[in-house]
Amino acid sequence: MQSEKLWLKNYPQGVAAELDYPEETMPQLLEKVAAAFPGRTAVIFAQLEIPYAMLNVMVDKMATAFYNLGVRKGDRVALMAPNCPQYIVGFFAVQKAGGIVVQVNPMYVERELEHILNDSGAEIIVAFDQFYPRIKNVRELTPLKHVILFSLGQPAAEGEAEVLKAEELLASTEANPPKIDFDVVNDLAVLQYTGGTTGVSKGAMLTHRNIVANALQVTQWFQGCKYGEEVVLSVLPFFHSYGMTTCVNFGIANAATLVVLPRFEIESLLQTIDKYKPTLFPGVPTMYIAVNNHPEIGKYDVKSIKYCISGSAPLPVEVSQKFEALTGGCLVEGYGLSETSPVTHCNPMIGVRKAGSIGMPLSNTVCKIMDLEMGQKELPPGEIGELCISGPQVMKGYWNMPEESGKTLVNGWLYTGDIAKMDEDGYFYIVDRKKDMVIAGGFNIYPRDVEEVLFEHPKVQEAVVAGVPDPYRGETVKAFIVLKEGMESTEQEMIDFCRGKLAAYKVPKLVEFRKELPKTIVGKVLRRFLREEEVKKQQGN
Structure with missing residues (x-):
């Protein structure tokens, strides 16, 4: 079924389904x-220009x-x-x-x-x-x-x-x-560490071919991108595969100027846009929301922005519409994961964009939806299953984890762990996450990491962590805790305990104490039930 490549009939004009990649490294x-642009500014950082x-x-x-x-x-x-x-x-x-x-x-x-x-x-x-x-x-x-x-x-x-x-x-x-x-197809360029429901951080092995191909795939998707002329607002963290590819590798591959910000701060970001006139602004929804809602946005010239890819979390339609009205640019939702360098899908810059969709596969990328039970039956358009991907940006495997690699890479296909569907036009939609990962403000947070820390607290008997909706961060971390008999605690005590043992973005923002946690008949905590309960509570149901 994937061989039909339904998305090809709606592929943006001027975007090739197949590309040849150079036998070169970044x-x-x-x-x-x-050699071609020796005097062109490569990097702007504070007052420094290189x-x-x-x-x-x-x-x-x-x-x-x-x-x-x-x-x-x-x-x-x-x-x-x-x-x-x-x-x-x-x-x-x-x-x-x-x-x-x-x-x-x-x-x-x-x-x-x-x-x-x-x-x-x-x-x-x-x-x-x-x-x-x-x-x-x-x-x-x-x-x-x-x-x-x-x-x-x-x-x-x-x-x-x-x-x-x-x-x-x-x-x-x-x-x-x-x-x-170099053997660009097989030699590794990057170990991009990701996580998993087991709590064990895994090193996705990205080859030179992986990262060069993905930079060039993104280049082609940015229709109208001019070699040697673009300016990339580089605020996405470079240590993350998203910033690595859409800012650093894409920028260098296109002889662009990278305007580098060490962190996201809305005032600094708007001042930078006003001063340096970036043409491309890869980001996450929280960044675009902050721009849209800035009380003095009219003071800044943001009209230089032409193209933006939003990733890491769903992009609300009203956010993209307001941002486009402010900038005159194009803001589309895409999708990727560390194991794919990371970009695999995007809505067209020119052509039909579908609300709630991650768009279509990039050049040389083929996708299919497989059944959730066994992962062996390919499903037709409209049916929900696991998203599987094949392409030049797909990792070689996990570092020193052959068993885990074998579960994720099967017969040349990456099983993403994301539950998705494809419509009749070849547009893909993420329905849910098979994994329990929380995405808050663009950061991936794995519940087990937080739960391991909570279980170290002497008062905690049981703990489960889930991502709950947050209007600004997309999701935020909430901990549901059962205390040991006779113990008392506070939300702040648990948060402070986690602060000393976890990166700040992983620390729970909300804590709820319960007498018991919902479980299956075999004793597995129903994490999804807790999340759905929280959604209903926020909606007032």
Whole structure:
């Protein structure tokens, strides 16, 4: 049934269903852009502007420094940084040296950081110096041999003998990067850590082909995108696959200027749009909602924005309509996941957009809906099942997890875990999540991570976490807790306990104490029941 590719009859004019991808890596694409546009501004960050020629030299120097420290093909190098030029340099330099970038969420606390460093086997980490205390606390428990810090102002680790400084490495290293013979289809470029209902964080193995293909797939979908002329508002976190592809890789592949913001703050964002006139603004619904609802939006010129892809959460129709009215640009909903580099679907920039739909598969991407019981029967349009994807952006598997890889990748198809349907026109719709992941403000939160922490509290007998609707974040984390007999607690006590053990975005915003939790006959907690109950409560039913 998928061979019919129903979406092709509605494919946007000018968007090819099949593309050829170069046998190149992202650093090689950067080299080409630097040669063609040496003086064009590659990155704008605060008051700093870096032209492409300089960016390429910085990458060459850092790649050489990595090689001198012992990095060889296939070695893992962790990168723990906010959005900044140093992240971009490190990201490209690791790959150019033959290494694999290990993406580390800078909000991770020690226990989460320790797991990723040990699981990946990274012996080097490049990090913003403000994060050093956390790295120092786990360093002896991990394979780390070298810590390379950079500052965004006054260095925070002054006098630390056991660290290297990125600025000094760049200043003292001649640009002489190693010549690596890459197999772009099979050699890894990135370990993109994701989670799962088991609570075990998994490293999605993304190859050089995966990330280059996805950048070029997104390029083609942005009809009217002009090579060497675009300006990308880069506020999505780069450590996340969404920001990595739609900002960094897409931007560099298209000789665009990346206007980089370290975090999302609405005033700073609007001032940046007004000053630098970005043409593309990839984001999440909470960002567009904040722009729409800013009380003084009329003070800012936001008319430069041409194209926006919204991902990570459903995009309400009224949000896109209001944003388009303000900017004159096009805001469409797309879909992806870490295992697919991440973009697989998007509504057309030109043509029919369907409310509530994630759109159609990108070029070279084929999808089908499989039955939920066995996952072996392909379903016709209109029927609900599991979304399965095949394409050049689909990961190689999970790092050091062959059994988990085998469950997710079956006969060349990625089983996404998302429940979906396809209509008669080939547009896809996400109906529900087979996994229990919570998506709050664009961040993926896995209930088990939070539940494990709650169970550590001496007063907690049972705990379950669910995502409940939130008008701003899309979803927010709510914990349902049964206390041990004779114990008393407060919502704030539980929240404070979690704050010391979890990244801030994972901490429950709501806590409800119950005498018991709803369960199946075999004792499994009915998480979905709790969520549906919360929805009805919010709707006043």
